[in-house]
Amino acid sequence: MAILVTGGCGYIGSHTVVELIKNGYDTVIVDNLYNSDISALDNIQKITGVKPVFYECDIRDKDGLDKIFTENEIEAVIHFAGLKAVGESVAKPLMYYENNVGGTVTLVQSMLEHGVKKIVFSSSATVYGDPDRVPITEDCSLHPTNPYGNTKYMVEMILRDVCVSDPEFSATLLRYFNPIGAHESGLIGEKPNGIPNNLMPRIIRVAKGEAEAITVFGKDYPTPDGTGVRDYIHVVDLAEGHIKALRAAKAGAKEYNLGTGTGYSVLDIINAFEKASGIKIKTLDCPRRPGDIATCYSDPSAAEKELGWKATKTLDEMCVSSWNFAKDK
Numbered sequence: 001m002a003i004l005v006t007g008g009c010g011y012i013g014s015h016t017v018v019e020l021i022k023n024g025y026d027t028v029i030v031d032n033l034y035n036s037d038i039s040a041l042d043n044i045q046k047i048t049g050v051k052p053v054f055y056e057c058d059i060r061d062k063d064g065l066d067k068i069f070t071e072n073e074i075e076a077v078i079h080f081a082g083l084k085a086v087g088e089s090v091a092k093p094l095m096y097y098e099n100n101v102g103g104t105v106t107l108v109q110s111m112l113e114h115g116v117k118k119i120v121f122s123s124s125a126t127v128y129g130d131p132d133r134v135p136i137t138e139d140c141s142l143h144p145t146n147p148y149g150n151t152k153y154m155v156e157m158i159l160r161d162v163c164v165s166d167p168e169f170s171a172t173l174l175r176y177f178n179p180i181g182a183h184e185s186g187l188i189g190e191k192p193n194g195i196p197n198n199l200m201p202r203i204i205r206v207a208k209g210e211a212e213a214i215t216v217f218g219k220d221y222p223t224p225d226g227t228g229v230r231d232y233i234h235v236v237d238l239a240e241g242h243i244k245a246l247r248a249a250k251a252g253a254k255e256y257n258l259g260t261g262t263g264y265s266v267l268d269i270i271n272a273f274e275k276a277s278g279i280k281i282k283t284l285d286c287p288r289r290p291g292d293i294a295t296c297y298s299d300p301s302a303a304e305k306e307l308g309w310k311a312t313k314t315l316d317e318m319c320v321s322s323w324n325f326a327k328d329k
């Protein structure tokens with residue numbers, strides 16, 4: 001029996017495949033390589049000694065999925081495949097609904113037709129929008145503020161409805177906070193296409209001399225140093241969360257925050273990166289970025305209590321591994 005990993009060549013997916021293999025699972029990856037590279041497979045093999053079975057296929061391709069479920073004995077699906085750029089989702093909402101929502105519907109149809117009844121889904125803290133309170137618990141209200149966030153919210157609802165219709169179906173909805181960092185080998189990590197939007201890849205561009213300075217979006221937030229506060233989590237901790245979620249999964253739908261529970265500001269991250277890399281990062285004070293919130297960090301205690309999972313890696317490890325991966329790419 002194997003675990004089917006959709007989007008397994010991507011950033012979080014490739015780290016999760018490594019952890020699955022380390023934990024003795026057979027893996028099958030389906031990815032259309034829209035935002036990743038086939039070289040991820042060789043790098044997974046270099047780290048683990050095992051090359052996962054791979055299908056280059058879009059999850060909207062029902063025949064392609066049926067072939068995968070027919071050719072492999074799949075016990076569960078970890079579903080990462082999706083588009084994730086908030087700004088792009090505002091400009092191209094239908095592309096996001098078609099890929100993230102439509103793709104999931106096709107995937108679950110194929111799962112059900114082949115008797116596969118367990119899914120672990122990549123949701124996001126973005127479903128909380130501007131949160132009711134921090135730290136955010138899973139029962140905070142859900143009000144995403146952009147099409148990308150809406151797709152995550154809609155997929156959560158779809159999976160809940162499937163669980164109601166089929167009492168044996170299990171859906172674990174993992175709401176990630178801000179993943180950064182890379183595998184310690186430096187072989188896999190985040191490789192954004194084009195100019196990145198997220199803080200860590202943008203700091204790295206400055207460190208590599210590809211940009212002059214990091215734009216600090218707002219110094220007037222009601223936070224200790226005035227800059228935005230987020231819950232950054234090491235991608236390897238996040239990947240381990242999927243193994244725990246897979247093991248603990250029961251019939252029905254259940255949501256968990258995957259974060260560290262600690263908030264760091266933009267300036268905290270820049271300072272930590274400077275310390276980890278030994279490189280001075282020039283900053284440029286800019287107005288707030290539209291749509292940003294002041295503070296977002298998790299209460300991850302439900303995942304600890306019910307999944308037996310807790311993030312353990314430090315901010316220094318996140319920065320060191322991010323730089324170790326990116327510096328010569």
Ligand code: NAD
Pocket residue numbers: 006007008009010011012013030031032033034035036037057058059060079080081082083084099103122123124125176177178179
């Ligand atoms: P990523 O872009 O690196 O990985 C996604 C992978 O899915 C890519 O390899 C891409 O080629 C593939 N893919 C996209 N659409 C596909 C399709 N229709 N069929 C087959 N493959 C397809 O992104 P990531 O950072 O690894 O994120 C993985 C998941 O986690 C996404 O669903 C994302 O929305 C979610 N998430 C990410 C973050 C983050 O900050 N990175 C935060 C919260 C949630």
Ligand code: UFG
Pocket residue numbers: 084085086124125126176177178197198199200202214215216217218227228229230266289292
């Ligand atoms: N920031 C800067 N300068 C930059 C980039 C970011 O100051 O050049 C700041 C932002 O204003 C924010 C913080 O750094 O305060 C983090 O920004 P990111 O873009 O890295 O992350 P966000 O928290 O805005 O968004 C991320 C994902 C979204 C997801 C959201 C909630 O990119 O997809 O977390 O999970 F929806």
